[in-house]
Amino acid sequence: GADAGDALADAVEASLVSITSDTLRQTAAVMGAALCVEAAEIVAHCAQVLLEEGRELPLGFDAWSTPSARLTSGLDALQSWRGVASLALTKKGTVRTRLDITVGIRTKVPGEKQRVADWLHALGQSAGLQDLLGDIACLPDPTLDEATRAIISDLGTVLFYAAQMLNVLFAETGLCDHIAIAGAARQALTENGQPTDLAERLDLKLQHILIDEFQDTSREQFQLLEAMVAGWSPDDGKTLFLVGDPMQSIYQFRNAEVGLFMRAREQGVGDIELLSLQLRRNFRSAHKLVDQANEWFAACFPAADDMRFGAIRHLASEPAAVGRGDSLVELHYVASNGRRREAEHVGALIASLRQTNPGESIAVLAASRTHTLLIAEQLRTAGIAYTGVKLTPLIETPVIRDLEALTRVLLSRGDRTAWFAVMRAPWCGLSLLDLTRIAATRLDESAADLPTVLRQLQGAVASCSLSDDGLARAARTLQILEGCLADAGRRPLAEWVESAWLRLDGPASCYTADELANARVFFTALQAYDSERGTLSGADIELQLADLYAPSDSPGRDAVVVTTIYQAKGLEYDHVILPGLGRVTQSDQEPLLRWLELPRVDRDSQPDATDLLVAPIKRLGDESEPLAKLIKRFASRRAELEQSRLLYVALTRARRSLHLYMHPKSDKEQQLAASTRTLLKPI
Numbered sequence: 001g002a003d004a005g006d007a008l009a010d011a012v013e014a015s016l017v018s019i020t021s022d023t024l025r026q027t028a029a030v031m032g033a034a035l036c037v038e039a040a041e042i043v044a045h046c047a048q049v050l051l052e053e054g055r056e057l058p059l060g061f062d063a064w065s066t067p068s069a070r071l072t073s074g075l076d077a078l079q080s081w082r083g084v085a086s087l088a089l090t091k092k093g094t095v096r097t098r099l100d101i102t103v104g105i106r107t108k109v110p111g112e113k114q115r116v117a118d119w120l121h122a123l124g125q126s127a128g129l130q131d132l133l134g135d136i137a138c139l140p141d142p143t144l145d146e147a148t149r150a151i152i153s154d155l156g157t158v159l160f161y162a163a164q165m166l167n168v169l170f171a172e173t174g175l176c177d178h179i180a181i182a183g184a185a186r187q188a189l190t191e192n193g194q195p196t197d198l199a200e201r202l203d204l205k206l207q208h209i210l211i212d213e214f215q216d217t218s219r220e221q222f223q224l225l226e227a228m229v230a231g232w233s234p235d236d237g238k239t240l241f242l243v244g245d246p247m248q249s250i251y252q253f254r255n256a257e258v259g260l261f262m263r264a265r266e267q268g269v270g271d272i273e274l275l276s277l278q279l280r281r282n283f284r285s286a287h288k289l290v291d292q293a294n295e296w297f298a299a300c301f302p303a304a305d306d307m308r309f310g311a312i313r314h315l316a317s318e319p320a321a322v323g324r325g326d327s328l329v330e331l332h333y334v335a336s337n338g339r340r341r342e343a344e345h346v347g348a349l350i351a352s353l354r355q356t357n358p359g360e361s362i363a364v365l366a367a368s369r370t371h372t373l374l375i376a377e378q379l380r381t382a383g384i385a386y387t388g389v390k391l392t393p394l395i396e397t398p399v400i401r402d403l404e405a406l407t408r409v410l411l412s413r414g415d416r417t418a419w420f421a422v423m424r425a426p427w428c429g430l431s432l433l434d435l436t437r438i439a440a441t442r443l444d445e446s447a448a449d450l451p452t453v454l455r456q457l458q459g460a461v462a463s464c465s466l467s468d469d470g471l472a473r474a475a476r477t478l479q480i481l482e483g484c485l486a487d488a489g490r491r492p493l494a495e496w497v498e499s500a501w502l503r504l505d506g507p508a509s510c511y512t513a514d515e516l517a518n519a520r521v522f523f524t525a526l527q528a529y530d531s532e533r534g535t536l537s538g539a540d541i542e543l544q545l546a547d548l549y550a551p552s553d554s555p556g557r558d559a560v561v562v563t564t565i566y567q568a569k570g571l572e573y574d575h576v577i578l579p580g581l582g583r584v585t586q587s588d589q590e591p592l593l594r595w596l597e598l599p600r601v602d603r604d605s606q607p608d609a610t611d612l613l614v615a616p617i618k619r620l621g622d623e624s625e626p627l628a629k630l631i632k633r634f635a636s637r638r639a640e641l642e643q644s645r646l647l648y649v650a651l652t653r654a655r656r657s658l659h660l661y662m663h664p665k666s667d668k669e670q671q672l673a674a675s676t677r678t679l680l681k682p683i
Contacts, residue, residue, distance in 0.1 A: 015610075016144075089133055179220065208239045209229070345661075359558065388561075415453075430474060507519075
């Protein structure tokens with residue numbers, strides 16, 4: 001365990017060295033010799049002015065107080081580069097426009113301010129240089145200080161023991177997850193980097209491997225593929241065929257690493273060299289749609305590939321579709337708070353498309369499921385048939401909320417919230433006034449062994465303190481539930497809950513046919529959990545239902561498809577509607593542990609080498625940990641690059657027409673602009 005902790009700290013430190021060296025090398029190359037010389041002279045002069053004025057030196061300026069400071073790509077030049085970044089950029093990472101004595105510029109000295117302004121303008125013209133200087137400003141020292149090293153080492157030890165305990169849990173329960181299965185497969189195929197006996201036997205049978213959607217391969221999957229071809233040699237008649245479009249890599253949240261696609265394209269897989277073919281002809285979309293996509297994405301995609309950050313340059317498509325008829329790309333501007341108005345407009349647009357283009361497919365694709373809910377409601381109101389793919393989480397349907405409350409009551413008699421939800425559900429239907437009276441009922445001390453809420457309910461029924469209608473409803477429900485509670489442990493969980501539901505006349509309680517189908521999914525999930533894992537607590541129920549969705553209707557081939565962009569990947573439709581492009585997506589919560597594993601771009605390193613960064617949460621009262629700040633910056637950039645690719649996937653689903661619903665904001669000059677963390681931002 002202790003060795004694992006030290007190994008993690010060593011790995012993080014080695015990764016910082018690798019990242020710092022590569023960042024300085026890239027910055028020097030992008031800036032060029034002339035700008036580097038100019039930067040050295042300007043920053044050295046500004047540092048001297050600040051020293052003469054007795055002013056505080058910005059970060060990195062102290063390195064320029066000696067004549068030995070240089071801008072090289074070596075680690076010892078990091079502090080000098082920090083001084084350049086401090087002069088070039090503001091604290092927000094934008095190119096500095098205010099030039100005054102605070103950064104060592106004397107505005108009254110002729111030509112001094114203009115020289116710096118000209119230099120900054122030249123920096124702004126170099127693609128990617130602003131990001132690189134921002135990275136330098138954020139880079140911590142490559143050598144970990146004692147406190148940080150100790151924390152990371154402790155984290156490594158804890159994670160090591162946690163992994164061991166997970167394996168014990170797998171063995172005890174007979175369960176396993178996908179990561180463990182993939183890891184076991186790799187171990188079965190390789191040992192100390194060499195094929196095992198199993199791999200050699202498998203190699204005799206395995207002749208051809210074809211992998212689709214290769215741009216969304218994870219690191220573990222890539223390593224498994226390397227293990228499978230470890231014994232292959234040139235001209236042995238075996239083939240490895242990998243298909244993918246890196247511009248459509250959108251699954252970082254599933255650990256997809258698009259940098260692996262670039263690595264395979266450039267360096268092959270294991271000892272297998274690959275022949276790269278680029279397919280550029282678009283047989284799906286009308287010419288106008290292809291031309292518009294080429295124009296937008298040539299501007300918003302990065303100019304060059306970057307394996308570390310998953311930056312993919314744009315490869316223009318060549319329109320090749322025929323018989324598409326009239327085509328249209330239309331932008332609709334909606335106020336950022338006009339969600340209801342947007343839904344109404346989308347509904348009217350769909351009605352118009354169905355009338356003018358009968359029989360043609362229509363899809364509403366959104367970045368988030370929540371962006372589709374009002375639109376689905378509008379289509380229901382208008383009587384327009386639609387089908388949704390994973391549209392409504394099961395837990396959000398009324399019947400499942402009621403069944404969840406019933407299950408919690410049976411599993412935990414003291415769950416006050418669940419009891420009131422059960423008494424409010426359609427099978428009982430108590431009014432809010434009667435529920436308030438129950439909550440105010442004095443406790444019966446003679447039944448002290450019962451939970452408070454149950455004693456209050458029994459007391460309210462016994463004292464007849466409820467309304468006449470409420471008393472009859474409460475008495476009936478209480479009698480049934482007391483009988484059900486007596487059956488605890490006598491039957492399987494799903495059967496127990498369903499029996500209580502039937503005795504309460506749950507199926508007859510104002511639920512639609514769709515909701516009754518949802519109830520069947522709920523009972524099936526309970527049965528599966530009960531047979532696989534055994535005891536289920538009330539707190540586990542919502543977690544168990546988190547990934548379950550209400551069954552989708554399939555009213556016919558003409559139904560409008562309402563789903564997320566992720567679910568539509570690989571599909572195509574005649575008309576595509578993209579709502580909510582300007583809406584801000586939900587930001588991630590601050591994690592307990594920040595970590596990021598990046599492909600190592602050093603060509604001298606091993607093909608599968610990675611840079612691993614790990615940072616704990618900040619200590620109470622401290623500012624953000626430098627490592628955590630760097631990880632957050634890198635992860636944010638990778639997410640922004642993927643947002644552009646997500647928009648690319650959405651726009652390229654359309655065959656004939658494309659409708660984009662924008663939600664721009666106005667800046668100080670009343671110019672339309674996009675908010676950050678929106679799909680509108682890239683274009």
